[in-house]
Each structure stands twice: as C-alpha cells, then as structure tokens.
Amino acid sequence: MQIHDLEKVFLDKIEEEIKIEPRDWMPDAYRKNLVRQISQHAHSEIVGMLPEGNWISRAPSLKRKAILIAKVQDEAGHGLYLYSAAETLGTSREETINDLHSGKAKYSSIFNYPTTSWADMGAIGWLVDGAAIINQVMLCRTSYGPYARAMVRICREESFHQRQGFEILLVLSRGTAEQKAMCQDAINRWWWPSLMMFGPRDGESTHSDQSMKWKIKRMSNDELRQKFIDMIAEQVKVLGMTLPDPDLKWNESRQHYDFGEIDWNEFWNVVKGNGPCNKQRIEARKNAWDEGAWVREAAAAYANKKKLKTNNGLEAA
Numbered sequence: 001m002q003i004h005d006l007e008k009v010f011l012d013k014i015e016e017e018i019k020i021e022p023r024d025w026m027p028d029a030y031r032k033n034l035v036r037q038i039s040q041h042a043h044s045e046i047v048g049m050l051p052e053g054n055w056i057s058r059a060p061s062l063k064r065k066a067i068l069i070a071k072v073q074d075e076a077g078h079g080l081y082l083y084s085a086a087e088t089l090g091t092s093r094e095e096t097i098n099d100l101h102s103g104k105a106k107y108s109s110i111f112n113y114p115t116t117s118w119a120d121m122g123a124i125g126w127l128v129d130g131a132a133i134i135n136q137v138m139l140c141r142t143s144y145g146p147y148a149r150a151m152v153r154i155c156r157e158e159s160f161h162q163r164q165g166f167e168i169l170l171v172l173s174r175g176t177a178e179q180k181a182m183c184q185d186a187i188n189r190w191w192w193p194s195l196m197m198f199g200p201r202d203g204e205s206t207h208s209d210q211s212m213k214w215k216i217k218r219m220s221n222d223e224l225r226q227k228f229i230d231m232i233a234e235q236v237k238v239l240g241m242t243l244p245d246p247d248l249k250w251n252e253s254r255q256h257y258d259f260g261e262i263d264w265n266e267f268w269n270v271v272k273g274n275g276p277c278n279k280q281r282i283e284a285r286k287n288a289w290d291e292g293a294w295v296r297e298a299a300a301a302y303a304n305k306k307k308l309k310t311n312n313g314l315e316a317a
C-alpha cells in the first residue's frame, strides 16, 4: 500500500472511533506525540510518589500510614502501565527513563512543590488527584488502544485517591482551630499549582490542535481546567473552607465559575526546572535508579537462567 493509502486507513479509523493498535500503521508524528505524552505522564506518576512518600513515616496513625502506602504504591503501578504503553510504540524503558534523568522529558509541574504538613496529603488527594482524574477520564477515550486501556484502570484508582484526600481534609476541617488552619493553608498552597496541571491556555498550547484532530486529546486544556474549577468550587463548601481566589464567582450566563488570572510566569519557571523542588526530585529519581541497579541485574540474571532451563528442557524433550 502507498503511504497515502495507509494514512487514509489510519484517519478512517480515527474518524470511526476504532482504536489504533501497536502493529497498525501510524504517522511518525502521531507516534512521536504519543511517546512524548505517555512517557511524560508515566514520569509524573513516578515523580509524584515523592511528595507523598515524604509523609509515610509521619502519618498520624497506623491506619493513615497503611492508606498512604497503598496510595503511593498505586502511583508506581500507574507509572508502570504507562511505561509499558510507551514501549508498545517502540521506545525502550531505559531510553524513556534516561530522558527524565537528563531533563529532556518533562513531568507534571505540580510535583515540584514541597509537602510541608499532613494536610498536604489531603490537598494532594483532593486537588491533585482530582485534577488528574478530570484529565484522565477524557483519556480513557483516547485513540491509541494501549493508552486508553491503561487509563481505564488508572481512573478507577484515582477516584479512590481523590476521596481519601477529601476525607483527610474533612476530618481536619472539623477539628481544632489549628487543624482547621492547617487545612486552609494546604488548600491555599495547592490551589493555583493544581490549575496549572492542565497546561498552558488554549491559544498557547503547542500540541492541542493536532492532538485533538487525532483524538489523542478529547478536550482542550482550558475546557478541562474549567470543569475542575466548577467541581472544586462546590466541593470546598462542604469543607467549610475557601479557595484563595477573590475573583472566583459563579457566572449565571456562562453557567460556569469565573476565576482569577493564573501566574503563568510561575508555571513556566517551574516547567523549566526552577520550581522549589525540581532539583531535589530529579536527584531522588537518579539515586533510586542507581541504587536499584542490583535489583535489575538480579532480575535479568534470574530471567536468563529460567530461559536457559526452559530451552534445555525443550531440547531434551
């Protein structure tokens, strides 16, 4: 088949909502864009374990510790599904991880902020997982099969994460004056960075137009951000807390909340590596990689030994 015939088959599939699968022909730019997005998503899950991992040893009770450990483990699992999805596009795990360590690949800006109190565990679950899930529900319908299927499993777990975060804040919001203040302070610090998770404004988004045409993305950055704001502006009332935005107001004619200006300088500064914890996060990932070398070697040796045994068995038979 000629290239333009292959491209037609590909575009027809996109049009007819048939998933693109790893062995299907796809344009190079589609493959490249997916590798970029999926691998950055995977990195976000893995780097995202660090801010919460920081509180496992300081969780206020055994029950809270067990829940937090399970949540952080879930994020590791999400990272692994996503690295596997990226591998189906012909990129190796090692290559992808090297790109993270060298600073070539991005990960979500949100994970470059510090977690300074227990209430941050609540704010991350409620706001960060909340933002992630708004974005990821749309990705369950993304056009690339392995990515879409990974997202279905991830979304189920993320919705549990969001509830556990909200519950942490609910308990604090009904506690002592200090606990209430801690809850409000965490919301104040995580609100604006959570809005930045959706990426630059639509007019400034590099990839959105093409990603929407290929149905990699189904909604724009601003549409998703608005959806999130509308949801959280209602949920915060249950906590009896406020969001740190004096311009946040229900707009009857738009049927949406209006909101204030996001600090885009701060966003780009964090994306470019100058956020409060960027260096610390990459350092932690590199150390984990180096310290885990013996585990990878042992696993590879075990797998080779097993393969050798099976081959010998086959020869003997």
Ligand code: FAQ
Binding pocket: 036, 037, 040, 041, 042, 044, 045, 048, 049, 075, 106, 107, 108, 109, 110, 124, 128, 129, 132, 135, 196, 197, 198, 199, 200, 204, 205, 206, 207, 208, 211, 221, 271
């Ligand atoms: N941070 O053209 P666009 C989670 C970059 S998972 C850093 O609009 P696109 C779970 C973007 O890469 C959170 N960089 O890009 C969890 C591009 O740069 P490039 C992660 C950002 O891809 C919870 C440039 O700016 N979720 O939280 C950010 O069309 C709790 C131009 O942007 C996903 O990754 C940012 N916030 O739209 C874990 C979901 N925003 O690549 C632990 C999948 C943009 O050209 C604890 N990804 N950039 O160098 C997506 O849906 C999209 O990639 C967007 C960005 C919406 C993030």
